[in-house]
Amino acid sequence: MAEKMMIQFDHVTKKFDGETILRDISFDIERGKFYTLLGPSGCGKTTILRLIAGFLEPTEGTLTFDGQLVNKIPPNKRQVNTVFQDYALFPHLNVFENVAFGLRINKLASKEIAPRVKEALHFVNLDGYQNREISDLSGGQKQRVAIARAIVNRPQVLLLDEPLSALDLKLRTAMQFELRQLQRRLGITFIFVTHDQEEALAMSDEIFVLNQGKIEQSGSPRSIYDEPINRFVADFIGESNIIPGKMPQDRVVSFAGKTFNCVDQGFNKNESVEVVIRPEDLELKQRGEGLLQVRVESQLFRGVHYEIIGKDEAGNSWMIHSTKSAKINDEIGLYFEPEAIHIMRHGESEEDFDRRLESYEGADHD
Template identity: 70%
Template sequence: MAETIIRFENVTKQFDNDPPVLDNVSFEIEKGKFYTLLGPSGCGKTTILRLIAGFLEASDGKIFLNDKVINEIPANKRPVNTVFQDYALFPHLNVFENVAFGLRIKKMKKDVIQQKVVEALRFVNLAGYEKREITEMSGGQRQRVAIARAIVNEPEVILLDEPLSALDLKLRTEMQYELRDLQRRLGITFIFVTHDQEEALAMSDEIFVLNKGEIQQSGTPIDIYDEPINRFVADFIGESNIVSGKMIQDFEVEFVERRFECVDQGFNPNEVVEVIIRPEDLEITTEEKGNLRVTVDWVLFRGVHYEIGCIDEDGNEWLVHSTKKAKIGEKLGLAFDPEAIHVMRLGETEEEFDARLESYEEA
């Protein structure tokens, strides 16, 4: 069983009389994994990072690190390091001195500092850059310097506050691979903050999806993408077609005034639900063969696929991702398998949701 390194126990953070930024949040972080805190601006993800780092104090609840309460421990005494969005590098110091800064504060010996800095720079593929000025470095290189400065102190946890947001798309993608590879080689816990769901899906072992100061759902990228707990998660993680429906009975759901076979169970007869079908799970076919009959409303070319907006006979909008081209105004059928239908219970908690999924596996 994996060892827990960080635990939040009923943690609340509130500024003055404003609504809580975090509201009674509890979770566990296991040692040696890559975690992502994902959500829109103002959801509380950066607040969690700052509470772990010691830059903020919790209004209520306990924060544990290695089973010890750290609420009262100052930031400089915690075995964590933070990589900030703007990297917070010193422009008047060269690469070596930026990485060595924390070690000099600890008054380590010169030969030890030399060895540790050179090793850290080698680890982030910046060997030979020791004397380079920060102002001469590219955005990706500056990020590597910031990471080297974080790992040179040998922390147990590295916190990353949207460190890729200032990079262009191609470099951002390259750095995603580099960060993931670095975490695996180091074997220490990374906690990464982003609002980019594609970034979260690509990099994470575990994702916490936050909204309005609460964790909506946690799990692996595949679990969260394939089995979202509610409309917010389904809509925030990837693109979705979401319609209202009724669970007639186990394995049978009604939506768009038709009944379909599905793989969900454990609902009450005729319970009102929401139904999600991912755009890539809709197959373009003829009107006669389709589960739905639609008219193409718009088409965009996305490189690897076409993004096609359709409207069915009842006026519902459907988004389709397909390698097949379609024409605006064309009448088509949309086919999907029972496995493509995901039924969401209204107001279900994550504990209830997990229990329901376990019952599927047992069945």
């Protein structure tokens, strides 16, 4: 495992003019994976990117690259390249010269530049575009040129600072697929910054969810979506129904005035908790059927499903995603499996949360 570790943040804090932007964060980046830094504006994700690139130095803590302390190593001495949000292409240079720019700065021999540029353009599916002017390119093509310019120097790490934000929805979706395929072909580490949770879920091997300068939770897209650690993560990653509840005993939870079987354990008797059920895990039933009864308050057609809002007898609002429609003011039933219920403990750390999940696996094995 030690050989796989490329970048390590150890209790890093970053302050600007007395304001703390990053708060004592520690994490590891493995070689050859696609990572995403996900969070709202101002959470610190771009600051992390700039620390890795060498544009900033930590106020406290250490940053190592392949075991070497790099706190004060300048950007040109790091095996890292960055693709910026606005692409930062040179409008007076054609595609070839934009991609070759870094190679010329590094004084690579002229005979080596052309094949390196050709190789980089091939990787981003821009064969034959060498002589195009930047002004003649579409948004997606400009993005590919920016990536080609970054990878032509053969960095160990590619940093991408919201490079898809300026694209329309259809092109952005296509470029998500292309970026993921490119990372797999190159086999280098990608660190991608976004506030778009759908991008993060679609592209990443691992996600770091940030909030107010702290990492709230890290893990695979599936683990973060299925097992959010707190209300912020549950709300930020997808849609969630979050309801107050209590744990009378292990694998039993009470909420909305009723008691249900669940799969969570390791709580104190009658501990107050927050209950999460995703909208797509709720199944519509006829009135009087199911586990809960709700009255429909609104309904929107979202293309692939209806988004229905209902309220139960205890006053809790429920969002339901279903291919079935409902009628306003109708009473309907809701059914959900025990596995669809996720329990969040108030104030639980990520370490304690991980230990609790491991205890489930041990109990299931027994």
